[in-house]
Amino acid sequence: MRLDLDPRTIAQARALAAKVGDPIVEMAKKHTTVAVERATLRLAGLGGADPDGTPWVNHLVDAVRADVGLEHGIALPVWQALGAYETTGVRPSGELARPLAPNEGVTARSADNDLARLAEEAAAGQVTFRLPEGAEAELAAKHAREAVGVGIARLDASRVARERMISEIGDAPRKPWIYLIVATGDIYEDIPQAQAAAREGADIIAVIRSTGQSLLDYVPEGATREGFAGTYATQENFRLMRAALDETSRELGRYVRLTNYASGLCMPEIAALAGMERLDMMLNDSMYGILFRDINPVRTFVDQRLSRQIHARAGIIINTGEDNYLTTADAVEAAHTVTTSQLLNEYFAKEAGLENWQLGLGHAFEINPDVPDSFRLELAHALLAKSIFPDAPLKWMPPTRHMTGDIFKGYLLDGFFNLAGAMTGQGILLVGMMTEAVVTPWISDRDLALQNVRYVMDAAGRLGEDFHPAPDGFIANRAREVLGESIDLLGKIIDEPNGLLDAIADGTFGLMKRPADAGKGLEGVAEKSEAYYNPATTILEGEE
Secondary structure, three states, X not given: OOOOOOHHHHHHHHHHHHHHHHHHHHHHHOEEEHHHHHHHHHHOOOOOEOOOOOEHHHHHHHHHHHHHOXXXXXXXXXXXXXXXXXXXXXXXXXXXXOEOOOOOOOOOOOHHHHHHHHHHHHHOOOOOOOOOOXXXXXXXHHHHHHHHHHHXXXXXXXXXXXXXXXHHHOOOOOOOEEEEEEOOOOHHHHHHHHHHHHHOOOOEEEEOEOOOHHHOOOOOOOOOOOOOOOEOOOHHHHHHHHHHHHHHHHHHOOOOEEEXXXXXHXXXXXXXXXXXXXXXXXXXXXXHHHHHHOEOHHHHHHHHHHHHHHHHHHOOEEEOOHHHHHHHOOOOOOHHHHHHHHHHHHHHHHHOOOOHHHEEOEEEOOOOOOOOOHHHHHHHHHHHHHHHOOOOOOEEEOOXXXXXXXXXXXXXXXXXXXXXXXXXXXXXXXXXOOOOOOOOOOHHHHHHHHHHHHHHHHXXXXXXXXXXXXXXXXXXXXXXXXXXXXXXXXXXXXXXXOHHHHHXXXXXXXXXXXXXXXXXXXXXXXXXXXXXXXXXHHHHOOOO
């Protein structure tokens, strides 16, 4: 089912979105961040943390930055240091240099062990870094490419493994895929809950992230058992949950997908870890961290570009967060800001290499149920998104803002949400919980919510074949009105002196005002020098 929208109007909206987004992309290309450089080291194999839990990638990036700055990238100074080990047998640290013990010398080709040792010594103040030039820089770049190439190959291997597994055991039998959240704080408790949810019909398990992790400028290490309204996103937690869902996938004869969050101050690092551990979806919105976590806009857009390049390579579907706008702004009055953000998310995603099938653009069922014709308005908004982005697996979010604690009314509202999803052909349907705003849902709550979804999908899953809104009726006219308002808004953003950055600062999206020269993480941004080199971006962009 589609709305009969003028394709020229849709093309105009996309062209305006590109005009708004292009300066942001150019800005992102000219800057780097501490998280981008740490992600590069993670792709090269550096993991682990010191006894206090500070990751070695943080230590190494901080040491390079202190000696030569961040603007050149960390690859050349780091692999120059490793090369100095190999060619001279002493540490490249001036007065602190000492001869290496027998068999202690390292080579640039065993990058993970070398980097770990270098990071430990850098943290102890035993290494001084410098920016190499000429032939020395070329050699350092070569070794850096080799090391990072191993991580990129691991992304490729994970993608192939996913495709092979789906081919061998089968995929979810129909869409929308049923998306269900697990959030206990303890990965070892999350696993049986996730497996139980899959057995009850969930196609996607989302391990919601611990509250506040997006504001940590490091990725915790290892399996974690204590989180706040969620479980920490770590490489080991990714590995454990993916292995458990692989087991359940084979049991059920259908591939169960795994979702986590690539957002916040460590966005590109988490993207790299997720790609290597074969996660299937990642929440990755262009503006969520800016608006709702007060992360600096420049930091966010720079980090996001590399994270999406990694997602593109790894075959990961992104989920965007437009639904969050409607938790702070009115869902009717601000509907056009959702469409505007979807168009911008699409532009940024495709520029980074993502394909239509990877664009889980978000929207939500958040109109106040007391508004007359609220369900018809919800259908109009859902059909508008489906009509503009027909090849994207749209992520349809359940009601949260107007869940009052009345579990019976909430269960009915979730049923209407499920019906709207069935009628409009959404790609990913996040399961609503009747206990939203009351407690963290129990397994029994999830089971009841899944029963609601199954009933609606079985009873009305093909209703879209028969339901055709009148061409000039309420639903079609509302959709055209919202699209027109979105075009007007994009035009106004273009007229701003600093475009999208000014619009974000003015509170255009979600009523949140976030200036470009403020916010968390700004100190971790640097403008690239002419000598900047990053093997991860050059490989992912196909330059080498």
